Amino acid sequence: MSEVSFYTGVAERLGYVCRLLRKAQQSGARVTVVGPAAALERLDAALWTFDATEFVPHLRLRGEVDGSTVDRSPILLTESLGQSASDGVLLNLGAELVPGFERFARVLEVVSQDAQQVQAGRERFRQYKSLGHPVIHHEVTA
Template sequence: MARIEFHFNAPALVSYTCRLLRKVQGRGLRAQVVGHASTLAQLDQALWTFAPLDFLTHCQAQAPAPMLASSSVLLSETPVAGWHRQVLINLGENVPEGLEGFERIIDVVTVDDLHRAQGRQRWRQYASLGHELLRHDLLKTESA
């Protein structure tokens, strides 16, 4: 079973995910990011512009093979079986299918009431599947 980290109280989903991906890439890891197509489109755009001195190599799942091979971040609505399975970041409303084999799963939950309610549902579903759950309250982290 995978260890799943819930990052609660993210002030903004896309900008927090950009910072999280910068940390992941800085550790030499590759990440798949799953979520709704509109969220992934916003993230794709933000990854080009979020920091003037940083560039995170990323692509969509439909990218040509050479681009897939050289990217550290893959954006897809569902996990891609044939790509790296080091880190999965879930930005979606539901528990994604195909979690098997990931070393680390991060589920990001914003301060939005609807997003929190969906996060609680995912927490219960992950727990019922037997996953180890860790909670990271981002509001406590910022104030510390």
């Protein structure tokens, strides 16, 4: 069973995701981030610039990629799990459950204050619960 953590009420989602990924990487976790191409492009750019004194190592997967490069990258950004072999932590940036999320020990969901994201997040929360996965809710405050 995957443990699912929801972070809701996030005022600035992109910055929060960057900080969450930095914390995960510093703890030694391997994270696969799945989402739409546009969201991944914004995240890829933000991981280079969100903190002027640090770099969060990551790899944006597109097409064929050398397996050894993937193995050395602590954070993978991809549109689908088919390109990723990691089974540690999954961070979902999409509006729906990621097919195959069950192979990850932990799933992270970051939901902003946007009405559409809130509604989609509630639906994913219900789906995880109905599938029997333990769900932890973290309400983010400013």
